[in-house]
Amino acid sequence: MSSDLEGDGNCNRIDDGGSNGNNANANGNGNGNDEGMIASKCAAGGSDAGAPRGIVVGIEIHQQLDTACKLFCGCPTRLREDAPHYSIVRRLKPTASELGDVDRAAVFEAFRRRSFTYQGYRDTVCLVELDEEPPHRMNDDALGVALAVAALANMTPVDEVHVMRKLVIDGSNTTGFQRTAKVAYGGWVMDGGGRISVQSLCLEEDAARKVTEGAGGITYRLDRLGIPLVEITTGPDIRSGEQAARVALSLGRLLKSTGKMKRGLGAIRQDLNISIEGGARVEVKGVQELGLISAVVEIEARRQAGLLEIRSELRRRGAPESRPEIKDLTAAFEGTASKVLRRALDASGRVCGIRLERFAGLLKRELQPGRRFGTELSDRAKASSGVGGIFHSDELPAYGITAEEVSRAMSALECKDGDAMVMVAASPEACVAALNAVADRALEAMRGVPAEVRAAAEDGTTRFMRPMPGSARMYPETDVPSMVVTKERFSDVRKALPEALDAKEEHFVREYGLSRDLAALIADSPYTAAFESLVKSDGLSPSFVAGTFEYTFPMLRREGVDVDSFGEAQVRGVLLKVSGGEVAKEAVPDVFRWLASNRGATADDAVRALSLGSVGEGDIRAAVVEAVERNIDLVRRDGERAMSPIMGDLMKLFRGRVDGKLLAGILREEMERRSRQPPR
Numbered sequence: 001m002s003s004d005l006e007g008d009g010n011c012n013r014i015d016d017g018g019s020n021g022n023n024a025n026a027n028g029n030g031n032g033n034d035e036g037m038i039a040s041k042c043a044a045g046g047s048d049a050g051a052p053r054g055i056v057v058g059i060e061i062h063q064q065l066d067t068a069c070k071l072f073c074g075c076p077t078r079l080r081e082d083a084p085h086y087s088i089v090r091r092l093k094p095t096a097s098e099l100g101d102v103d104r105a106a107v108f109e110a111f112r113r114r115s116f117t118y119q120g121y122r123d124t125v126c127l128v129e130l131d132e133e134p135p136h137r138m139n140d141d142a143l144g145v146a147l148a149v150a151a152l153a154n155m156t157p158v159d160e161v162h163v164m165r166k167l168v169i170d171g172s173n174t175t176g177f178q179r180t181a182k183v184a185y186g187g188w189v190m191d192g193g194g195r196i197s198v199q200s201l202c203l204e205e206d207a208a209r210k211v212t213e214g215a216g217g218i219t220y221r222l223d224r225l226g227i228p229l230v231e232i233t234t235g236p237d238i239r240s241g242e243q244a245a246r247v248a249l250s251l252g253r254l255l256k257s258t259g260k261m262k263r264g265l266g267a268i269r270q271d272l273n274i275s276i277e278g279g280a281r282v283e284v285k286g287v288q289e290l291g292l293i294s295a296v297v298e299i300e301a302r303r304q305a306g307l308l309e310i311r312s313e314l315r316r317r318g319a320p321e322s323r324p325e326i327k328d329l330t331a332a333f334e335g336t337a338s339k340v341l342r343r344a345l346d347a348s349g350r351v352c353g354i355r356l357e358r359f360a361g362l363l364k365r366e367l368q369p370g371r372r373f374g375t376e377l378s379d380r381a382k383a384s385s386g387v388g389g390i391f392h393s394d395e396l397p398a399y400g401i402t403a404e405e406v407s408r409a410m411s412a413l414e415c416k417d418g419d420a421m422v423m424v425a426a427s428p429e430a431c432v433a434a435l436n437a438v439a440d441r442a443l444e445a446m447r448g449v450p451a452e453v454r455a456a457a458e459d460g461t462t463r464f465m466r467p468m469p470g471s472a473r474m475y476p477e478t479d480v481p482s483m484v485v486t487k488e489r490f491s492d493v494r495k496a497l498p499e500a501l502d503a504k505e506e507h508f509v510r511e512y513g514l515s516r517d518l519a520a521l522i523a524d525s526p527y528t529a530a531f532e533s534l535v536k537s538d539g540l541s542p543s544f545v546a547g548t549f550e551y552t553f554p555m556l557r558r559e560g561v562d563v564d565s566f567g568e569a570q571v572r573g574v575l576l577k578v579s580g581g582e583v584a585k586e587a588v589p590d591v592f593r594w595l596a597s598n599r600g601a602t603a604d605d606a607v608r609a610l611s612l613g614s615v616g617e618g619d620i621r622a623a624v625v626e627a628v629e630r631n632i633d634l635v636r637r638d639g640e641r642a643m644s645p646i647m648g649d650l651m652k653l654f655r656g657r658v659d660g661k662l663l664a665g666i667l668r669e670e671m672e673r674r675s676r677q678p679p680r
Contacts, residue, residue: 052305054277057238057297059248062231062269063255064206064262067142070226071205072135072179072480073128077227077262079209084119084221088130091115092169092176115217116171118208129208129222131174134479138163138181138203142228143483145260146183146203147493149230152254152500153198155187157490161203163480167473169466171218172207173225179477180204180231183485189250196247197235204229209266215386227262230255236273241297244272248293253501256524263526272296279304279449285465287456295460299368303462304449306367311448317418319358321446326435329353329423332408338400344425352424352431355413356442359420364394368461373445377422379464380441385426385433393421504528512542521550534572540579548575552589561596570595573603583612586660621666624650628670635671643667 070077091114120130127133143161150157165177180202187198206227208220232251238244248270255261261268270287274297282304287296329351333341341351356363363374378390393410397403410421424434444450453469454462499507501523508519512535522531527549534540548571553563574591577583583591591606598605606612627646628635634642643664650663 052276052301055239055241055297055301056236056275057241057244058236058273059234059238059244059251060231060271060273061233061248061251061255062204062206062229062271063252064267065142065145065228065230066260066262067139067145067228069139070128071139071142071203071228072137072226073126074136075124075126075129075226078124078223080121080124080221080223085122087117087119087219089115089117089217090171090174092171114171117217117219118174118222119211119219120222125222125225129174129225135179135477138480138483139228140483142203143183143485144493145228145258146201146230147485147490148258148260148497149232149255150184150187150201151490151494151497152257153184153187153189153201153232153251155184155198155201157184157485158182159485161483161485163477163482165475165477167469168207172210172220174208174222178204178207179480183230189247189254191243191247191250196237198232199235200231200233202231202233204231236275241294241301244297245290245293248290252290253524257498257501257504259498259529272300274300274304275449276301276304278308280451281468282449282451282462283453283468284456284462285453292456292458292460296456296462299460300454300462303367306365306373307445307449310362310365310373310445313362314358314446317358319446321443322357323443324354324356324439326352326354326432326439327413329409329412332412333401333405336401336405338405340399341401341425347427349426350428350431351409352428352435353409353413354422354435354439355410355415356420356422357416358418359442360418361394361420362445363392363420363422369459371461371463376464377438377441380437381424381434383464383466384437385424385430387424387426387430387434390434390438391423391425396421508542508546512546514542514546518543518546518550522546525549527553530568530571534575538572538576538579540575544578544585545575548588552592556589556592556596559593561593563592563596565596565599566592570601570603574606577603577607583607584660587612620663621670624663624666624670628667628674632674635675639675640671643671646671 064077067077069075118130128135138161147157161181161183163179163181165175166180168176168178181204182200183203184201185199187201188195189198190196206224206229208222208225211219211221213219232255234247234251238247252268255268265288269285270290270293272284272287272293273281274284275281282300284296284300287293330345333345333351336342336345344351363372363377365373367373367376374390374392374394377392381387381390391399391401393406393415396406406421409423410419413419413421415421422435422438424431424438426434441450451468453465453467455465456462505516505519505523508514508523509516512519514522522528525531531542531545531549534545535542557563574583574588574595578585578588587610590610591603591612594606594610595601595603598609627650631642631646634645647664647667650667
């Protein structure tokens with residue numbers, strides 16, 4: 001036997017991965033190396049001919065709307081980075097719905113006994129967010145944006161919008177529920193030659209944003225709570241990770257084309273509902289990056305396939321579907337040298353364990369890259385009890401636990417050949433909660449793939465979050481009046497629909513002569529409206545304006561320059577000075593850097609401060625002649641290659657006051673003229 005402790009990175013964690021050296025045997029059939037290669041392809045977003053059959057995917061996209069105020073109050077929709085003014089602490093408990101049912105996910109959360117701290121601001125967070133005042137009437141502007149999305153997705157709006165309460169059990173809503181309203185249904189978008197159904201469009205309030213999380217509770221900030229967002233949900237029509245990524249991109253571009261979507265990290269979030277033939281629907285939440293979607297789908301599909309293989313193996317072995325008994329194993333570890341066990345025992349803890357009949361060898365079987373079936377058991381234990389992880393016999397002895405101690409523990413549990421052991425070292429209460437969760441997960445393994453909610457990691461793997469919510473989580477909101485959607489209003493929305501991004505891209509190529517790449521960038525940019533205004537109203541060069549927004553601004557943002565602080569008048573002033581020949585294009589980054597450090601200043605102020613006044617052609621030519629004469633030996637020896645170093649010196653001399661093309665042209669002329677003259 002060998003050993004492992006499945007954990008999560010706190011003081012009780014020893015290892016959360018598997019031994020690569022044993023990878024070939026990890027799946028019990030000698031194909032571990034092939035599986036590892038396939039998993040690597042999945043993690044990179046690729047695919048493989050051996051992928052599980054019958055993959056079915058549905059997408060839920062949550063996108064924040066860029067409206068002036070929140071969905072059910074007048075607070076602004078901006079996030080704060082300054083210190084909050086106050087905080088309050090609350091706990092949540094499950095209550096029965098109007099039908100008398102209690103949601104199983106709410107019960108699961110209640111057992112965790114966590115507290116929730118909410119941080120707020122006196123000037124931008126009101127009593128609605130604190131759940132001390134009833135919600136106001138729904139934001140009509142947000143409803144208008146949602147109707148525009150419905151029209152773009154070929155959907156049918158509801159006649160009357162009714163707000164519902166959707167139970168939320170992670171503390172991210174002070175009320176314990178999220179307000180959501182169905183706006184439209186029955187639409188579609190195209191993917192290649194086929195249609196992907198769009199089943200539902202809802203208008204919702206966003207949750208509070210998580211600041212910190214510890215064993216005893218979570219801290220949230222209330223500035224995000226209540227920001228309106230749309231949730232658009234496809235049907236289960238997607239058949240691969242690659243297709244899921246394409247459809248998500250298409251839906252994202254559809255949303256952006258309204259011009260009313262917030263941008264930035266966290267403004268758009270994708271959840272994926274994934275299943276394979278014989279598996280179960282698993283909801284993977286929090287897929288932030290579009291490029292991660294394909295990997296998440298493929299890795300989850302293989303996880304489900306691996307769980308089905310474990311089920312088949314357990315049935316072949318005749319594993320009983322009986323609940324294991326929890327036993328105290330502390331006596332087997334008296335005087336142990338294991339630091340992890342010693343720490344728990346010295347804190348008046350116990351070592352407890354259960355026997356999993358016929359599970360030997362299965363707990364180390366890899367289901368995702370770096371995550372085994374034992375990790376699945378550990379995730380359940382941690383989520384249910386707060387323990388740092390579990391020990392299991394597939395990878396013991398190790399971590400200071402001796403073979404003799406393992407033998408005594410397995411004897412105490414009456415383990416036979418083919419059985420596995422799972423142990424936890426913690427307080428007696430935590431041991432019981434953790435091992436009950438492990439037992440539940442082991443029983444689920446005999447039935448196949450459990451339907452559950454999982455969280456996505458940056459490498460495409462997932463971890464358990466909570467059970468799949470039931471029907472009891474949704475019930476009517478009685479504090480918000482309904483809103484009628486007339487045929488006339490939806491007709492007006494359809495007439496005023498914005499140009500789709502694909503059409504806008506073609507328009508920019510055709511009308512403004514932009515390259516395909518630059519047209520795609522500016523069409524999908526928050527600066528689209530400003531670009532069109534500057535080109536149409538001021539007659540500026542389309543490629544210059546688009547390049548400033550899509551190349552110069554991102555470069556400055558990477559340097560830490562706050563490009564979002566520039567006002568429309570400032571940007572217009574800088575670009576007009578370049579167009580009029582007062583400032584060289586090469587000086588544009590320096591001008592914006594100066595403006596970012598001098599809030600409220602104008603382009604004129606920047607030109608004066610940076611001494612960027614125009615230089616006459618006579619002065620330019622005199623400086624070029626002097627530079628060529630100074631480097632004449634280099635010119636005669638290297639010819640055209642001498643131009644680069646001389647040009648660099650001249651650009652430093654003029655510091656952005658001279659257009660680079662003009663300067664290069666004069667330099668080339670003078671180099672050719674001087675090279676034809678005989679040496680002096």
